[in-house]
Amino acid sequence: MKQRVYYMDWLRVIATIMVVSIHVSAWLVGTHLDKTPLSHWMTGNVFESISRASVPLFVMISGALLLGDKRDLSYKEFLQKRISKIAIPLLGWSLIYYSYLVYRGDYFDGFSVKQFLELLITNGISTHLWFMYMILGIYLTTPLIKVFVKGASKKDLKYYLLLWLFASVVVKFIKYHFGLGLNLELFFVTNYVGYFILGYYLANLPLTTKAKYISLVLSVVGILTTFLLTYFDTKRNGGALEEFWYEYYSPNVVVASIGIFLFFRVIVTRTTELPFLFRVLNKVSFGIYLAHILVMQVLSNEIFNPIWNHFHPAIATTVNVMIVITLSGFGSYVLSKVPVLKKLVP
Numbered sequence: 001m002k003q004r005v006y007y008m009d010w011l012r013v014i015a016t017i018m019v020v021s022i023h024v025s026a027w028l029v030g031t032h033l034d035k036t037p038l039s040h041w042m043t044g045n046v047f048e049s050i051s052r053a054s055v056p057l058f059v060m061i062s063g064a065l066l067l068g069d070k071r072d073l074s075y076k077e078f079l080q081k082r083i084s085k086i087a088i089p090l091l092g093w094s095l096i097y098y099s100y101l102v103y104r105g106d107y108f109d110g111f112s113v114k115q116f117l118e119l120l121i122t123n124g125i126s127t128h129l130w131f132m133y134m135i136l137g138i139y140l141t142t143p144l145i146k147v148f149v150k151g152a153s154k155k156d157l158k159y160y161l162l163l164w165l166f167a168s169v170v171v172k173f174i175k176y177h178f179g180l181g182l183n184l185e186l187f188f189v190t191n192y193v194g195y196f197i198l199g200y201y202l203a204n205l206p207l208t209t210k211a212k213y214i215s216l217v218l219s220v221v222g223i224l225t226t227f228l229l230t231y232f233d234t235k236r237n238g239g240a241l242e243e244f245w246y247e248y249y250s251p252n253v254v255v256a257s258i259g260i261f262l263f264f265r266v267i268v269t270r271t272t273e274l275p276f277l278f279r280v281l282n283k284v285s286f287g288i289y290l291a292h293i294l295v296m297q298v299l300s301n302e303i304f305n306p307i308w309n310h311f312h313p314a315i316a317t318t319v320n321v322m323i324v325i326t327l328s329g330f331g332s333y334v335l336s337k338v339p340v341l342k343k344l345v346p
Helices: 006-030 038-051 054-067 075-104 113-121 127-151 154-178 192-203 211-236 251-267 276-283 285-298 300-310 313-336
Strands: none
Touching: 006 038, 006 054, 006 251, 006 276, 006 285, 006 313, 038 211, 038 313, 054 127, 054 192, 054 251, 075 113, 075 127, 075 285, 127 154, 127 192, 127 285, 154 192, 154 251, 192 251, 211 251, 276 285, 276 313, 285 300, 285 313, 300 313
16 A cells, blocks of 8 residues: 655645645735735735745645656556546536626626636636646646656656746846746746646655755745735735735745745654644645635625624734635535535535
C-alpha cells in the first residue's frame, strides 16, 4: 500500500483556509484606502497577504502527487480517472451557481440553456470556478508533462523552472514596473504548469539541516513583502487597491509559496497525522472550495453582514472564515454521502 504523505494533507488544509480567507476579506482591501479606517484596510491586507500562496500550493500539491506517481497508466485510464473529477463538478456547480443567480434575479431574467452553455464555455458563471478550467487544462496535458519529467535530469528541471521564473515572473515584473513587454515564444514555460512542475521538484529536493530555517525565512519574507508593497503601492495609486503584489506570479507570492511548501515538508514527519477536525476538513477541501462562494452569497445578509457590523474586521474576518468553512464543509460532507450527488464533491 502506498504510504500517505502527511505534509501534503497539511498543505491542502492550509491552502483551503487561505482561499476562503481571500474571498472573505477581499471587500476590506477593495474599499478605497482613504474611505475606510486604516486598521480595517490593513486587517484585510494581512489576511490577503498571508493567503496569497493558496492557489500555487493547490497546484504544487497536484504536481507533486501526479508527477510523482510512477504507475504507467494509458491516456484513457488517466483521463477517465482525473477528468471526470473535474468535469462533473464543474458542470454541476456551474448549474447550481447559475440557477441561484437566476433565482435571485440580479443578473438574469430567467433560466436559459443557451445562456448557461455560453457562460459555461467562457467561465462566466462564478469567478472562483476559473480554477476548475485551469486545473482541467493541466490534467489534459499531464500525460505529456510526465513524459518530460520522467526523462528529465535535475539539470533539465532546473532549466525549465528558471525559464518559467523568467517568462512568468520576471517578464511580468518588468512590464508592471517599466511598461516593457517581451515578445519571446515561451508558452511552454508559462503560467500554472510551472507551479505544477515546481511542486514535483520541491517534493523530491534533497533537504539540508538548515532547510527548516531557510523555508521559514522565505515564507515570512514573501508574506511581509506582499503586505508592505501592496500598502505602499496602493497609497501611491491614490488609495485604489494595487493588486500586482497579490498576483500568483508576483515574485513575493512565488517566494512565499516555495517557503510554505518546504516548511511543511520539513516539519511534518511521516507520523504527523492531521488532528480529527483537520482530517475531516482535508477530505472535503475540494467541496469547500466549490461551495464557499455560494454560502457567502446566500447567507451574507443574515449571518455575515451583522458580524461585520458588530466587530472589528480582525475578529469578524476570523469568525466569518470559520463559519464559511464549517458550513461549506458540512454541506460537502452531506453531499459526499448521497450516491449521485457525491460526484459533485470528489
